[in-house]
Amino acid sequence: MRKKLATILVVDDQEEILFAAKMALKKHFETILTTSNPKTLYQLLAEHKPDVVLLDMNYRIGFEDGREGIHWLREISNLYPNTCVILMTAFGKIETAVEGIKIGAFDYMMKPWENTKLLDVVEKAVAESRRRQKKPIAFSGDKSYFIGTSAKIKQVYAVADKVAKTDANVLLLGENGTGKYVMAEYIHRHSLRKEQPFVHVDLGSLSDNLFESELFGYAKGAFTDAKSDTAGRFETAQGGTIFLDEIGNVPLHLQAKLLSVLQTKSVIRLGESKPRPLDVRIISATNVNIAEEVRHKNFREDLFYRINTMEITLPPLRERQSDILALAEFLLAEKSEKYNLHNLAFDSENLEWLERYPWPGNIREMENKIERAVILSDSGVISVSDLDIFDYQPEVSLDENRPISDLERQTIEKALAKHSGNISKTADELGLSRPALYRRMEKYNLGSK
Structure with missing residues (x-):
């Protein structure tokens, strides 16, 4: 089995932990460094620039609240933001480890660990470190927020x-x-x-x-x-x-x-x-x-x-209609980056449906639907049907002065958008034959995909 070209640093005050980690990892990764003294971290980080640091949270007897681990996590994150930190703790309380995740740790491990679990977490951390190195460093203080123009x-x-x-x-x-x-x-x-x-x-x-x-x-x-x-x-x-x-x-x-x-x-x-x-x-x-x-x-x-x-x-999304398309693009870019998928875009023919939909679950609903569409995407184009927002039935005016042709056109447009221009599925939903649907599409100047 070929070793992965990665540098892993293990920091723990117990020599048996350092030995066990090195034995478990050395068959899978090129370089394994260990230290029992966290004060040597600065030198090791500067010299070796590790991809992943396995960091114990407690180093002194009687001081078991994990504060030292949080301190060193902050130091590593500030100095080397491309490095992924995995926190380790032998104590059954995970509150401080969870706090570390919020601050920026990649994950945490409970000691003693299962080697398969350790390898899985370290491999994922190496992959994340590689991903970070391919893009400009974004420090926490520079986090992007979508504000909008409404x-x-x-x-x-x-x-x-x-x-x-x-x-x-x-x-x-x-x-x-x-x-x-x-x-x-x-x-x-x-x-x-x-x-x-x-x-x-x-x-x-x-x-x-x-x-x-x-x-x-x-x-x-x-x-x-x-x-x-x-x-x-x-x-x-x-x-x-x-x-x-x-x-x-x-x-x-x-x-x-x-x-x-x-x-x-x-x-x-x-x-x-x-x-x-x-x-x-x-x-x-x-x-x-x-x-x-x-x-x-x-x-x-x-x-x-x-x-x-x-x-x-905070206003609901339906009161920020002018922000909807820009927010959707922002979230699409964010989720595409998260899953390392590139060149994804919304179907331009269906963008108006994003604005029509009332988004009862607001930004969280939009984020969930876009993330799901990104994960399930089989092509570079995300249609409104991929976003699953067709359960919404817009109110149709029954004004007797409104031409029936307008209602028919709107119904056909909606069905075409729902099925991404698929003629057979659209005809089935409308109860029309394919030739009849084509005639109506020609009548209303509706193109198909």
Whole structure:
């Protein structure tokens, strides 16, 4: 078996781990480097420019919170953004590893590992490193965001640019899929805290019994499975921004606990009594009418005012019609890059259907449909039928003054677009013979593919 031309660096304070990793990897990759001292990383990175770094998260006895691993992950990502970092941890808590993924780690491995799993992850990381080297380096601070040119969205981003420069708490409102996460990240990346963590918490997915331990952390022994002191999401975001998504779904009895943290700017871990000071910027989001919830006593008024120093409402996509085609092109380019597929384009004859469709799921729906179309694409052209947006039936005016011929033309146009110009399928759907369909297409000057 021929070895892949790649350099892998393994960093761990246990010699047996270094030996096991080297034995597992050396048959598959050209160069395997190991070190037990993370302080030698700078020299090794400069000399060998490894494709992949397998990085342990803990190096000193008694310090098992993974902070050292996060520190070195940041250093590698900043200095060598083409290098993929795979985090390794022997402890059953994956919260810090997941935080590392958000910061920029490629993946994480639990120790002890299965060799087949290790090889699979490293091979994927090598492929990703090669992909990064073929394109200009895009640092996190230069991440591309689609803004658009519609008046409503330009006004939203103008407000976001102003509030980003402050530490004001922000409440993001809008329907599902309108881009609240993207807006929260945009505000963070344009703030003075941009070099510090951005921590996303989906409050709607947290059960009541996990709420405090996840957000506030816990001390060793605080409950049955508390094997070690663990920081919560607020502490993880120290110095940066915490994004409290779906805050409108938090039940009243837990809202009081959240309010206490915001008021005191401190957090008390479960099992402890001493407050830990916080320096965290709060961005919250919800798709519910939270002012209405306050009026109905379902959401605390004092918490509402704490999170709502500045309120930003994101418009639904149907109110940004002039942005639809440009957004679709942006997402197509993004997904094409993700799957290493090039020269993909939308069928120009069907672009109007992108604008006609109301996009009830907003940007998230468009992103999902485009990603699916990219994955399933058999050619360089993506038709509207590939996007699967024909379930929508546009309202047809029954105005008695409207010619029947207009309705017939519209029906034939829609069926042709749905079937990408396939005459047989279009005729079947319309209940016409092929010659009859051709005559109507000639009548209305409708070309076929």
